[in-house]
Amino acid sequence: MSNAHSPDPNALSDAEVESAPRILCIDEDPHVCEAIADRLTSYDVEINTAFFGTLDYWMAKEELPDLIITDYRMPRGNAGHIVETVRRNQRTWNIPVIVLSRQIDDAKRDMHRYGVQEIIAKPVALDDLINIISKYIPLETIRV
Numbered sequence: 572m573s574n575a576h577s578p579d580p581n582a583l584s585d586a587e588v589e590s591a592p593r594i595l596c597i598d599e600d601p602h603v604c605e606a607i608a609d610r611l612t613s614y615d616v617e618i619n620t621a622f623f624g625t626l627d628y629w630m631a632k633e634e635l636p637d638l639i640i641t642d643y644r645m646p647r648g649n650a651g652h653i654v655e656t657v658r659r660n661q662r663t664w665n666i667p668v669i670v671l672s673r674q675i676d677d678a679k680r681d682m683h684r685y686g687v688q689e690i691i692a693k694p695v696a697l698d699d700l701i702n703i704i705s706k707y708i709p710l711e712t713i714r715v
Contacts, residue, residue, distance in 0.1 A: 585600035590617070592708040597653070598671070599620045599645045603695075604656075607640065612692040612698040614710045636666060637708045643672030643682070643690075650678070654685040671695055 594616055596604040604620040611618060620636055622645075639657065643650045650670045657663045669689040672678035678690045689703050704710060 572709040582593075591615045591713055592638065592710075593619065593634060594704070594708070595615045595619050595621065595634060595639045597639070597641040597645070599642060603642070603671070603693075606697065606701065608702065611704075611710075611713055615713050616708070616710065633660060638667050638669070638704065640669045640671065640704075642693075643670050643674060643678040650687075651685060654682070654687055658686060669700075669703060669707075 576594075592615075594611070596607055596618055597620070598604050599622050601620070601622060604618075604622075608618045608620070619636065640651075641650050641653055650668075654668050654670075657666060657668070667688045668685075669691060670678055670682050670687050671691050671693050673693045675690065675692040684689050686708065691700065691703065701710065
C-alpha cells in the first residue's frame with residue numbers, strides 16, 4: 572500500500588531551487604529598459620521596470636532585486652535620491668547599483684559617494700553592459 576503523502580525522494584527542496592536573479596531597471600525612457608530586457612532574453616534573469624525614481628524605491632523594497640540599473644537624471648527622483656534611499660534600508664542596502672548617464676562627469680562626481688558600483692555613459696553598448704552585469708549577478712544562458 573503506497574502512501575499518497577510521501578515526499579518524492581527526487582524532488583528538490585525549497586533551499587535547492589534557486590530563482591533567477593532579479594534586475595530592477597529604472598529609466599524615464601521605456602525604450603532603454605526595453606532594449607536592456609530584450610538583450611537579456613537569452614539569460615535566466617527576471618527584469619522589472621520602473622519609469623521614475625520614487626516608484627523604483629518601493630519596487631526595490633518589495634521585490635528585493637539582485638541588481639539595480641538606473642538612469643542618473645529622471646523626473647521625480649534622480650539616481651542620488653534612489654541610491655541614498657536604498658542604502659538606508661536594512662533590506663536593500665547591499666544591492667549593487669549601475670548608473671547610466673549622458674552626463675558622465677557629473678554622474679561620476681556625484682555617485683561614488685553613494686557607493687555606486689558602476690557608472691556607464693549613454694548610449695550604452697549592450698554587450699558591454701552584459702559584461703558589467705555579469706560581475707554582480709550570475710548570467711546563465713537559457714537552454715532550449
